[in-house]
Amino acid sequence: MADSVRTQGLFKRFGEQVAVGGVDLVVPKGSFTGLVGPNGAGKTTTLSMITGLLRPDGGVIQIDGVDVWQDPVVVKANIGVLPEGLRLFERLSGRELLSYNGQLRGIPKAEVDRRAEELLKVMDLVEAADKLVVDYSTGMRKKIGLAAALLHNPAVLFLDEPFEGVDPVSANTLVEVLRRYTASGSTVVFSSHVMDLVERLCDWVSVMNRGRIVAQGPLAEVRGERGLNQAFLDLVGVRNGGGEGDGLSWLGAAQA
Amino acid sequence: MAGSGTGVVQGATRGLTANATIGLFVRLKLRLIAGNLRGDLARQLGFAFTVALAVIVAAGGFFMMSLLRFGSPDLARDVGIIAFTMIFLSWAVVPLLLFGVDDTLDPAKLALFPVRSGPLTAGLFAASATGAWPLAGLIVMAGAVAGVARTAQGAVLGVAAVLVLFALCLVTSRAITTGLSGVLRSRRGRDLLAVSAILVVLALQIPNLMLNQGLSADPEALVGSVAAMMRWTPSGMAAHAIADGGAAGLAEVAALAVLVALVGWLWMVALRRALVTTDASTQAGGKVRRSRGVAGLLPDGPVAAVVAKDLKYARRDPRGRISWLAAIMVSGVISYSLTQDSELPSTLATAVGPACLGALVMGMQSANSFALDGRALWMNAVVYGSGRALRADLAGRHLAVALLAGPLIALVSIVTAILSGTPIWAVPAMLTAWGLFAVALGVGAIISVLCPYTAPERLNAFTGAAPGQGGVAFAGALLAMVVSSVVALPVVVPVVLGLPWASLAALPYGLLIAWAGRRMAGHIGYARFPEILSAVSRPT
Numbered sequence: 001m002a003d004s005v006r007t008q009g010l011f012k013r014f015g016e017q018v019a020v021g022g023v024d025l026v027v028p029k030g031s032f033t034g035l036v037g038p039n040g041a042g043k044t045t046t047l048s049m050i051t052g053l054l055r056p057d058g059g060v061i062q063i064d065g066v067d068v069w070q071d072p073v074v075v076k077a078n079i080g081v082l083p084e085g086l087r088l089f090e091r092l093s094g095r096e097l098l099s100y101n102g103q104l105r106g107i108p109k110a111e112v113d114r115r116a117e118e119l120l121k122v123m124d125l126v127e128a129a130d131k132l133v134v135d136y137s138t139g140m141r142k143k144i145g146l147a148a149a150l151l152h153n154p155a156v157l158f159l160d161e162p163f164e165g166v167d168p169v170s171a172n173t174l175v176e177v178l179r180r181y182t183a184s185g186s187t188v189v190f191s192s193h194v195m196d197l198v199e200r201l202c203d204w205v206s207v208m209n210r211g212r213i214v215a216q217g218p219l220a221e222v223r224g225e226r227g228l229n230q231a232f233l234d235l236v237g238v239r240n241g242g243g244e245g246d247g248l249s250w251l252g253a254a255q256a
Numbered sequence: 257m258a259g260s261g262t263g264v265v266q267g268a269t270r271g272l273t274a275n276a277t278i279g280l281f282v283r284l285k286l287r288l289i290a291g292n293l294r295g296d297l298a299r300q301l302g303f304a305f306t307v308a309l310a311v312i313v314a315a316g317g318f319f320m321m322s323l324l325r326f327g328s329p330d331l332a333r334d335v336g337i338i339a340f341t342m343i344f345l346s347w348a349v350v351p352l353l354l355f356g357v358d359d360t361l362d363p364a365k366l367a368l369f370p371v372r373s374g375p376l377t378a379g380l381f382a383a384s385a386t387g388a389w390p391l392a393g394l395i396v397m398a399g400a401v402a403g404v405a406r407t408a409q410g411a412v413l414g415v416a417a418v419l420v421l422f423a424l425c426l427v428t429s430r431a432i433t434t435g436l437s438g439v440l441r442s443r444r445g446r447d448l449l450a451v452s453a454i455l456v457v458l459a460l461q462i463p464n465l466m467l468n469q470g471l472s473a474d475p476e477a478l479v480g481s482v483a484a485m486m487r488w489t490p491s492g493m494a495a496h497a498i499a500d501g502g503a504a505g506l507a508e509v510a511a512l513a514v515l516v517a518l519v520g521w522l523w524m525v526a527l528r529r530a531l532v533t534t535d536a537s538t539q540a541g542g543k544v545r546r547s548r549g550v551a552g553l554l555p556d557g558p559v560a561a562v563v564a565k566d567l568k569y570a571r572r573d574p575r576g577r578i579s580w581l582a583a584i585m586v587s588g589v590i591s592y593s594l595t596q597d598s599e600l601p602s603t604l605a606t607a608v609g610p611a612c613l614g615a616l617v618m619g620m621q622s623a624n625s626f627a628l629d630g631r632a633l634w635m636n637a638v639v640y641g642s643g644r645a646l647r648a649d650l651a652g653r654h655l656a657v658a659l660l661a662g663p664l665i666a667l668v669s670i671v672t673a674i675l676s677g678t679p680i681w682a683v684p685a686m687l688t689a690w691g692l693f694a695v696a697l698g699v700g701a702i703i704s705v706l707c708p709y710t711a712p713e714r715l716n717a718f719t720g721a722a723p724g725q726g727g728v729a730f731a732g733a734l735l736a737m738v739v740s741s742v743v744a745l746p747v748v749v750p751v752v753l754g755l756p757w758a759s760l761a762a763l764p765y766g767l768l769i770a771w772a773g774r775r776m777a778g779h780i781g782y783a784r785f786p787e788i789l790s791a792v793s794r795p796t
Binding site for chain 2: 051052053054055072073074075076077079081083085087088089090091092093095096099100101103104105106108109130131132134135148
């Protein structure tokens with residue numbers, strides 16, 4: 001299986017703090033990849049650098065064999081991005097946002113409109129299509145963001161925390177769309193803390209901790225016999241807290 | 257099990273007394289203020305500056321008010337009435353603009369605490385009085401006791417009047433922010449408030465204009481007539497009571513005290529309602545019209561997309577609305593004041609000057625082109641793979657502002673030419689100003705990629721940039737202004753010196769500069785697009 005995304009020694013520091021310290025990420029083509037890790041592990045920084053939004057301090061990034069920072073025209077035409085924090089054009093309506101995205105990429109207006117209409121329907125956003133994005137709920141924003149990322153039919157999709165703060169109905173819609181997308185041979189890379197979801201959706205997992213990849217491979221291999229959640233906790237080295245004798249003795253129903 | 261002997265009961269609270277809440281809220285407010293000292297250097301400096309300013313206002317205000325002692329009793333009373341009314345009005349208006357900055361102002365943040373509305377009101381009241389600015393206001397008002405009172409009874413009554421008026425200021429401002437808290441928290445309310453902030457700035461100019469007009473006539477009569485208008489306002493009554501010092505004054509202070517109780521009761525009612533009303537701020541707003549507008553006439557592609565987006569932002573984003581409103585106002589004021597000055601001889605320069613200044617002001621908006629996109633600019637960044645793409649983007653932005661500024665500049669030119677008495681001068685004025693505007697766009701494109709900064713979504717009076725970027729914003733604006741003016745000199749100077757035909761060259765020259773500016777900005781900007789992206793997406 002060829003690699004869709006491959007990074008070597010990816011490195012980024014902010015001041016004193018090393019956010020990403022030599023990441024060698026591998027994502028096979030056509031895989032549904034989960035990038036998991038605790039807060040501050042460097043997931044967002046890594047995804048930002050791979051998608052060309054943040055300049056790395058060192059390392060190489062290739063998408064389908066093309067270097068992201070050397071040949072951006074080819075790479076940018078082939079990737080779709082949903083960054084963290086729902087940063088969208090707040091004062092456009094959902095429909096206008098899709099239209100803007102498509103036209104910016106040079107897709108003919110009629111084709112943009114056709115695709116936008118279908119995406120709005122699939123994402124269940126037809127009723128809200130003419131409302132401003134600033135008035136959207138979190139779930140709606142994630143859906144319109146995903147629609148915008150899919151509009152130009154990219155080969156690889158990068159999603160930063162696509163399910164964070166999303167209600168179960170919207171999450172289900174997102175999952176259905178993504179499943180259909182990978183079934184056709186396209187690649188999805190998404191970051192998440194929700195292990196159940198990663199376990200359910202992904203066939204490939206990369207675990208990050210403190211700016212490094214600590215485990216990477218097919219889901220079954222990484223999780224072993226333990227289940228992904230336990231495997232993850234073992235990998236990032238969490239002590240078993242929250243038990244007795246750690247304080248909090250007053251918490252719970254009254255004993256007096 | 258540990259803890260079983262201490263008798264702790266789940267969810268135990270006895271409810272706080274008024275005294276306890278007062279202490280609690282005063283400490284909370286002090287903590288919130290002290291929190292400013294922990295940020296970065298720019299924030300600390302800003303805080304130190306505000307405190308210093310408050311001290312200066314307090315000391316200076318006290319001194320000025322006490323100087324009234326040496327004026328006639330009537331003048332002292334009238335100035336006191338005006339000063340009190342201004343303080344009272346600022347108490348009513350300023351907290352509205354600060355909503356969301358002062359956490360104690362938003363009742364929704366307190367809804368979950370088990371405090372009854374009585375003690376809560378007392379605590380919030382105390383929190384309102386805490387801080388450098390409330391104290392400065394109180395000190396300035398105390399100065400009036402020294403300056404306006406002419407008898408011992410007046411001074412005693414004055415202390416009471418000032419305290420009662422201060423209390424009235426506090427409860428009024430709380431009643432207003434609490435009553436409007438639902439609106440203030442909604443997106444539409446905030447949009448409206450942002451635009452009305454500029455109306456407040458306008459309103460502040462009114463006394464200025466009145467003074468300018470009145471000073472030439474009789475300042476004392478002017479003060480008298482303004483004070484007469486404010487005589488029966490609560491603040492007017494307080495100042496009058498100090499000057500009066502007799503039974504009438506006592507009645508006025510008593511009336512004010514009743515008013516404090518009444519407004520305080522209204523505030524409690526509003527607070528009780530606000531605490532149990534659901535937050536409707538996330539409920540969706542209306543739909544927008546589906547139309548392609550002017551951009552529909554352009555050929556398909558990135559340029560048309562950017563034009564359409566920017567025209568929508570000028571209309572829908574409060575920041576866009578404000579900057580265009582401000583540009584129109586400034587152009588109007590310049591045009592009016594320059595042509596009304598009868599001392600100046602009416603030359604071609606008087607017709608061309610205002611249009612050019614207006615064009616420069618409107619062109620300045622393009623000196624930080626990416627600011628309105630802000631955090632959403634990544635959408636463009638993940639598409640553009642070359643400097644040429646960024647150049648097309650800038651062309652779209654320029655086209656959008658030109659579509660708005662072009663007609664406005666024409667209007668200013670025509671109006672100014674008519675006011676100056678030679679309507680035909682509108683033609684050279686318009687051509688020259690358009691040329692200057694195009695120059696400003698070209699220069700602005702380069703400044704936009706060299707000195708980008710974040711435009712805060714919540715505007716405030718002190719800065720137009722995110723914390724820590726004030727210097728960049730200032731440098732950018734100054735550079736854009738100076739460089740645009742200098743580059744435009746070759747076409748503007750001949751026209752101003754009386755050669756109207758030279759204006760024919762202005763527009764082609766300006767377009768050339770704009771093209772060259774976009775070309776350079778495309779190159780420089782593409783190379784540092786990730787840096788531009790992070791500069792315009794700072795948290796504010």
